[in-house]
Amino acid sequence: MQTRDEIFNTLRDALVELFELDAERVTMDANLYQDLEIDSIDAVDLIDHIKRQTGKKIAAEDFKAVRTVGDVVDAVHRMVAPA
Template sequence: MQTREEIFATLRGALVELFELDAERVTLDANLYEDLEIDSIDAVDLIDHIKRQTGKKIAAEEFKAVRTVGDVVEAVLQVVNAPAQA
């Protein structure tokens, strides 16, 4: 997963699969909590799914600032493109 489009496509698939959402509801502007009805436990599941897909973990503190699907895409983009730490 490298580009925003690839990350969004993977994230949309994950949201549809994990939370049985209609793909049409999953847009970059969709609010995770209000539009998609994702709760805090679901958010933990989503973070875990992202970690399995990317091999990299998004810190829970970083995820607290996330509100929309687009925010998640940006957070994943930063994590996957971050330089490896020694």
Template sequence: MQNRDEIFSTLRDSLVELFELDAADISPEANLYQDLEIDSIDAVDLIDHIKRKTGKKIAADEFKSVRTVSDVVEAVYKLVNPERA
């Protein structure tokens, strides 16, 4: 998971697996809370899943500003590529 496309693909697969979402509903513009109906507990599960996938933890404060799938992709990109962020 180095570039944004790979991160998006992995994230989409994770959202399908974790929350039984339809992959067709997951776009970069999709709002996690309104469009995908992810709640705060699901968000914690997603943060934990990202930690297991990357070996790095996203700070909860950073995740508070995340609203869309694209926001998550960007947060993970910065996490795994700190020199490019």
């Protein structure tokens, strides 16, 4: 199972690669929409990337509650945690 730190590092790398962000801007507290300027289309791309990495899809309803990078880390951590 991945730790929150491992998930964060993978997510940060994905955000840098997919959206050409500076890695320093991607922090646990960074707001996806305001701080990182990710729009709804970008969010779909991010969900798709997470699905390819984990083999599991975050439900769109779950992603609506996500605001920060930390929220995404928590959602992925819950998704990959053993039941």
